[in-house]
Amino acid sequence: MRDGKSYLTFIIEKLQQRLKEVDSSISQGQKEIEGMHEYYWENYTEMDQYGYENFDNQQALLQQVNANQEQLALKHRLERMLNAPFFGRVDFCYEDEDTPESFYIGIGNFSEQTGQVPYIYDWRAPVSSLFYDFDKGPASYEAPAGVLEGEIHSKWQYKIRCGKMIYAFESDIKIDDDILKAELGSNGDVQLKNIVRTIQKEQNAIIRNTKDKILVIQGAAGSGKTSIALHRIAYLLYHDRKHMKSSNILILSPNSVFSDYISHILPELGEENIQEMSFDLFAYRELRDTVIDCEDRYDQIERELSCPDAEAQDRLHRKQSEEFLGLTEVFLANLEDSLMDFHEVSFKGIVKTEAELVNLFYFKFQDLPLLSRMEAILEHFTDEYETLYNRRLSEEEEEKLSQEFMGMYATRDLYVLYSQLLEESGFAPLPHVSYEKRVLAYEDVYPMLYLKYRLYQKKGQKNIKHLVIDEMQDYSFLQYTILAELFPCKMTILGDCAQTMEEQQQDVLKFLPGILGRHTRTIVMNKSYRNTVEIARYANRLAGLTDMELLERHGKEVEEQKFACQEEALKKVLSHLQQESPYETTAVLTMTEQEALMAYQYLKEYFQDISYIDRNSSAFQKGITVTTFYLAKGLEFDRVFALGRKEKNGLLLQAEYICATRALHELYMYES
Numbered sequence: 254m255r256d257g258k259s260y261l262t263f264i265i266e267k268l269q270q271r272l273k274e275v276d277s278s279i280s281q282g283q284k285e286i287e288g289m290h291e292y293y294w295e296n297y298t299e300m301d302q303y304g305y306e307n308f309d310n311q312q313a314l315l316q317q318v319n320a321n322q323e324q325l326a327l328k329h330r331l332e333r334m335l336n337a338p339f340f341g342r343v344d345f346c347y348e349d350e351d352t353p354e355s356f357y358i359g360i361g362n363f364s365e366q367t368g369q370v371p372y373i374y375d376w377r378a379p380v381s382s383l384f385y386d387f388d389k390g391p392a393s394y395e396a397p398a399g400v401l402e403g404e405i406h407s408k409w410q411y412k413i414r415c416g417k418m419i420y421a422f423e424s425d426i427k428i429d430d431d432i433l434k435a436e437l438g439s440n441g442d443v444q445l446k447n448i449v450r451t452i453q454k455e456q457n458a459i460i461r462n463t464k465d466k467i468l469v470i471q472g473a474a475g476s477g478k479t480s481i482a483l484h485r486i487a488y489l490l491y492h493d494r495k496h497m498k499s500s501n502i503l504i505l506s507p508n509s510v511f512s513d514y515i516s517h518i519l520p521e522l523g524e525e526n527i528q529e530m531s532f533d534l535f536a537y538r539e540l541r542d543t544v545i546d547c548e549d550r551y552d553q554i555e556r557e558l559s560c561p562d563a564e565a566q567d568r569l570h571r572k573q574s575e576e577f578l579g580l581t582e583v584f585l586a587n588l589e590d591s592l593m594d595f596h597e598v599s600f601k602g603i604v605k606t607e608a609e610l611v612n613l614f615y616f617k618f619q620d621l622p623l624l625s626r627m628e629a630i631l632e633h634f635t636d637e638y639e640t641l642y643n644r645r646l647s648e649e650e651e652e653k654l655s656q657e658f659m660g661m662y663a664t665r666d667l668y669v670l671y672s673q674l675l676e677e678s679g680f681a682p683l684p685h686v687s688y689e690k691r692v693l694a695y696e697d698v699y700p701m702l703y704l705k706y707r708l709y710q711k712k713g714q715k716n717i718k719h720l721v722i723d724e725m726q727d728y729s730f731l732q733y734t735i736l737a738e739l740f741p742c743k744m745t746i747l748g749d750c751a752q753t754m755e756e757q758q759q760d761v762l763k764f765l766p767g768i769l770g771r772h773t774r775t776i777v778m779n780k781s782y783r784n785t786v787e788i789a790r791y792a793n794r795l796a797g798l799t800d801m802e803l804l805e806r807h808g809k810e811v812e813e814q815k816f817a818c819q820e821e822a823l824k825k826v827l828s829h830l831q832q833e834s835p836y837e838t839t840a841v842l843t844m845t846e847q848e849a850l851m852a853y854q855y856l857k858e859y860f861q862d863i864s865y866i867d868r869n870s871s872a873f874q875k876g877i878t879v880t881t882f883y884l885a886k887g888l889e890f891d892r893v894f895a896l897g898r899k900e901k902n903g904l905l906l907q908a909e910y911i912c913a914t915r916a917l918h919e920l921y922m923y924e925s
């Protein structure tokens with residue numbers, strides 16, 4: 254049996270050979286494309302008048318372009334593999350055989366020719382699960398044909414960079430943990446890393462879970478939730494290429510910086526990137542016809558921090574609660590009558606009496622939402638007219654009829670109706686203003702969106718087959734109710750109750766199964782990988798967590814200090830920043846936007862290339878970053894300076910916990 258080093262030499266040769274073939278196929282394809290273009294320009298005047306030849310030409314061209322693009326993607330994959338073709342090996346002896354077979358594992362499959370036994374197996378291939386799930390000894394894996402049993406004779410881990418072997422370890426001597434510690438001990442990249450080399454057994458079980466329709470992961474800070482979700486997407490795409498394309502997956506992510514932070518992993522794993530969106534942005538787009546602007550979650554947090562208002566908090570919660578949904582249903586039931594004013598319609602010989610309209614409205618079309626029903630009746634009427642006279646209605650006629658039918662609603666303005674709902678449910682109504690002045694407070698955004706979906710037929714998101722919701726603890730009962738309606742697909746939902754951005758922690762696990770149904774499976778992960786033991790212990794004390802498992806990676810003790818004002822605290826931050834440091838990324842995290850801006854302006858005097866992240870930012874860079882705790886959520890930095898407050902309340906404590914858990918190696922908790 255060959256050792257890893259000689260196998261590497263063999264593979265590099267094969268990869269180079271393959272790359273040459275791909276290169277020549279790409280240039281051949283390119284020539285053909287050019288030839289087709291030339292042929293077209295020389296002959297298009299003589300092509301048949303019906304455009305058949307032109308069409309055939311276009312099709313052939315398109316096919317060639319697609320083929321070339323595929324080859325180009327393959328070229329990129331092979332180039333990536335040339336850098337590090339494999340990272341693991343399992344020597345596995347099948348039950349009924351005498352000698353073990355070596356399976357080398359890498360970020361993609363590689364074989365001499367398509368269809369031949371691979372030289373390297375993709376980390377997502379069935380046999381690769383041996384590497385993640387078992388140590389030396391009896392083992393099995395699930396192949397398409399069934400479970401295959403056998404014994405692992407040895408397991409190897411490799412680090413290869415630029416085609417050179419950096420190290421090779423036989424891993425039954427528990428080197429896994431050391432390798433993991435070495436990976437985690439290195440300085441943070443600007444983007445989240447792929448973890449294929451060191452996926453842990455419990456993480457692997459989640460990544461490869463295809464059985465559960467709804468998978469909910471409650472994971473402690475730094476337990477790898479986001480990483481797992483992305484690797485899971487890569488796994489699902491690999492295993493169901495026929496039915497699942499990257500365009501069928503959507504990630505609901507908190508903001509654009511976070512989207513940028515995770516955007517490298519899928520391309521690194523050889524997959525296309527997928528769509529990402531924040532739910533607040535989606536809601537805003539959906540309500541744009543009704544209001545000129547909507548507050549987002551961050552406006553709400555800023556307000557809570559600058560002028561805490563218990564009444565406003567209470568209102569926010571009541572409006573997002575199950576009880577309020579009940580009140581909305583009562584309101585809708587009453588609206589069935591109170592909104593309508595039927596009257597006879599007579600148009601060019603066709604008459605619809607009030608009784609006939611009532612009948613159509615409450616019986617024939619009763620299943621349609623209230624505000625979509627009259628449109629259906631209008632369509633019904635138009636059909637009748639066009640069939641009778643065998644002519645289409647003109648635009649003016651359509652307009653006139655539409656006015657007459659829609660005029661039977663007392664109003665169709667969602668803003669007015671929602672305001673009415675608020676009043677009837679014991680809340681203050683919305684200000685009576687024109688469209689240009691309608692700015693919706695955050696507490697009203699989702700209740701209004703819900704009302705919209707109950708009143709109008711909604712556009713389903715049928716194209717989405719898998720929805721990933723990150724930071725699950727930040728969505729309310731009402732938001733999940735809306736999401737369940739909009740996305741009747743598979744879901745991976747992940748988050749951490751301890752990182753709720755509110756006065757009190759929200760345990761979404763209590764209500765999720767009720768909304769999403771009994772096919773919901775919840776997995777809890779308590780092992781944290783991000784922080785040193787010193788930081789993790791400190792953070793756990795802040796949040797009162799006692800059941801966390803920590804990876805034994807040690808570092809500096811957390812530095813806590815109190816200052817008279819924020820400027821004093823900033824001076825201290827500055828003195829640290831001016832010292833030589835081995836770190837790539839440092840964050841200065843504040844509670845509010847205003848504080849972040851002040852810190853940024855202060856530090857900018859000393860460091861030209863410092864970056865400031867606000868909610869419109871879409872990327873974060875190496876070096877020093879200043880931002881608020883809520884925008885740093887989900888991200889990580891080598892070193893964190895948290896500028897907290899001496900006074901405490903629920904939200905400020907949560908904020909401190911979020912800041913503390915962002916640090917990989919060093920943490921400074923300052924208060925003023």
Ligand SMILES: Nc1ncnc2c1ncn2[C@@H]1O[C@H](COP(=O)(O)OP(=O)(O)OP(=O)(O)O)[C@@H](O)[C@H]1O
Pocket residue numbers: 433436437445446448451452453456472473474475476477478479480481748749782783886887888889914
């Ligand atoms: N198996 C693993 N091997 C190597 N690194 C890992 C592993 N699991 C997690 N990590 C690392 O731990 C850190 C935290 O991972 P991730 O951001 O996915 O956690 P999270 O649970 O989403 O955290 P949070 O909720 O605090 O934002 C990352 O640097 C990630 O690369």
